[in-house]
Amino acid sequence: MTKSLALVIDDEPDIRNILQDILQDEGYNVSVAENADQARIRFREDQPNLVLLDIWMPKEDGISVLKGWVENQILGDTPVVMISGHGTVENAVEAVKLGAYDFLEKPLSTGKLLLSVERGLENASLREE
Numbered sequence: 001m002t003k004s005l006a007l008v009i010d011d012e013p014d015i016r017n018i019l020q021d022i023l024q025d026e027g028y029n030v031s032v033a034e035n036a037d038q039a040r041i042r043f044r045e046d047q048p049n050l051v052l053l054d055i056w057m058p059k060e061d062g063i064s065v066l067k068g069w070v071e072n073q074i075l076g077d078t079p080v081v082m083i084s085g086h087g088t089v090e091n092a093v094e095a096v097k098l099g100a101y102d103f104l105e106k107p108l109s110t111g112k113l114l115l116s117v118e119r120g121l122e123n124a125s126l127r128e129e
Helices: 013-025 036-047 063-070 090-100 110-128
Strands: 005-009 029-033 050-052 079-082 102-103
Touching: 005 013, 005 036, 013 029, 013 110, 029 036, 029 090, 036 063, 050 063, 050 110, 063 079, 079 090, 079 110, 090 102, 102 110
Parallel strands: 005 029, 005 050, 050 079, 079 102
Antiparallel strands: none
């Protein structure tokens, strides 16, 4: 069985590196992007099994990236977990309405992160079947 590929999108290098390390330690393959443009390229080229997407990024936020993927019907069954250090209830509700699987607040709890990733992948697998 091939390892799942997670795409981590965050403008903060420290957050990207920490998330990458945590996920790799758990046996996931990880691809990273630091902005919306890179996120689109990585998503198209890598076809990840799951996306961790920061809401607040310079130039273009994660909500608009998610919205574009949904509107262009390229997301498919790929679960998207939104992450934010400046999250509000409104952001979380908007993200979930758009199709995000989950919403996590920074600072991220490793346990919550891994649980969300695991459940997101299980959910996608069930939808595929």
